[in-house]
Amino acid sequence: MIDRTPLIRLASVSKRFTVPGRRVPFQAVDDVSLDIGAGERFGIIGSSGAGKSTLLRLINLLEKPDAGRVQVGGKELTTLSRRDLRAARSGIGMIFQQFNLLQNATVHDNVAFPLSIQRPRLARADILARVLECLAVVGLTEKASSYPAQLSGGQKQRVAIARALATRPAVMLCDEPTSALDSETTRSVLDVLADINRRLGVTLVVVTHELSVARTLCERVAVMADGRIVEDLVLDRSGDRLETAISRANRRGALAPAPSIEGALPVEARPVQRVEAPTQRRVGGLPLPQRSVHV
Ligand SMILES: Nc1ncnc2c1ncn2[C@@H]1O[C@H](COP(=O)(O)OP(=O)(O)OP(=O)(O)O)[C@@H](O)[C@H]1O
Numbered sequence: 001m002i003d004r005t006p007l008i009r010l011a012s013v014s015k016r017f018t019v020p021g022r023r024v025p026f027q028a029v030d031d032v033s034l035d036i037g038a039g040e041r042f043g044i045i046g047s048s049g050a051g052k053s054t055l056l057r058l059i060n061l062l063e064k065p066d067a068g069r070v071q072v073g074g075k076e077l078t079t080l081s082r083r084d085l086r087a088a089r090s091g092i093g094m095i096f097q098q099f100n101l102l103q104n105a106t107v108h109d110n111v112a113f114p115l116s117i118q119r120p121r122l123a124r125a126d127i128l129a130r131v132l133e134c135l136a137v138v139g140l141t142e143k144a145s146s147y148p149a150q151l152s153g154g155q156k157q158r159v160a161i162a163r164a165l166a167t168r169p170a171v172m173l174c175d176e177p178t179s180a181l182d183s184e185t186t187r188s189v190l191d192v193l194a195d196i197n198r199r200l201g202v203t204l205v206v207v208t209h210e211l212s213v214a215r216t217l218c219e220r221v222a223v224m225a226d227g228r229i230v231e232d233l234v235l236d237r238s239g240d241r242l243e244t245a246i247s248r249a250n251r252r253g254a255l256a257p258a259p260s261i262e263g264a265l266p267v268e269a270r271p272v273q274r275v276e277a278p279t280q281r282r283v284g285g286l287p288l289p290q291r292s293v294h295v
């Protein structure tokens with residue numbers, strides 16, 4: 001059983017974009033309500049343009065909703081002052097498909113960057129200690145003095161994960177975290193993400209078009225189409241529920257039947273990993289309610 005006490009709560013959130021040449025704004029996210037429990041590994045899938053990235057960016061208010069409420073860790077982000085929002089965001093890490101590292105900064109400086117912004121008075125020795133801690137989590141301690149150009153794609157993404165971890169987030173938002181990586185490197189990045197979920201209790205919200213990623217990493221998956229969540233399902237060990245939801249979504253046209261998506265589906269359903277209760281009950285500034293183990 002998963003403890004459903006929501007760490008993230010979206011209540012009727014909507015987001016429209018004005019598009020040049022269109023009189024009516026485009027509805028990217030349409031009245032979405034969603035609860036994600038502390039410690040969950042939650043996936044968002046759907047075809048291109050379905051609104052997945054916009055929904056993810058609404059969680060840390062990188063996109064401001066036109067309507068609805070966004071709560072993380074019991075705080076209503078939509079009502080916070082700019083300063084309080086900055087503090088709340090330090091509890092929400094984010095990683096991107098293209099890693100978004102500072103190219104002319106070392107690995108150490110990349111990971112230290114959010115810390116120096118969030119806690120400008122932190123001593124250099126404390127920053128170094130935290131950076132090394134985060135690099136150890138992703139297995140890259142020996143690369144602290146390297147520059148991004150000297151790293152492989154998988155190593156770059158692991159640096160990005162270390163950077164996101166630096167401020168001890170309770171939540172990690174991942175937008176297509178492995179889409180730029182080959183399958184072997186994908187596995188190492190997924191292992192790191194699963195590890196920080198299990199060991200540190202970090203809640204993962206993962207947007208992906210790779211169904212194998214959703215199946216490997218996530219215990220619950222929402223399917224989006226036209227800005228709405230059309231399915232929200234808890235995965236079982238066989239993965240059958242994901243298969244069924246995907247067939248339904250394909251019938252609705254919610255998922256593009258692209259060869260890459262079909263190719264990402266292994267013939268054998270892979271078991272969803274067992275969720276261990278996190279050893280650390282409090283990560284960053286956000287409380288993590290006790291949760292129990294399921295599957
Ligand atoms: N800043 C913006 N201005 C205008 N339209 C936008 C903006 N951001 C997103 N959109 C539009 O909103 C819709 C949803 O975009 P979003 O990036 O959330 O889709 P997605 O599901 O992540 O797609 P993909 O799988 O291709 O990344 C798209 O039609 C997109 O063109």
Ligand SMILES: [Mg+2]
Binds near residue numbers: 052053
């Ligand atoms: Mg996207």
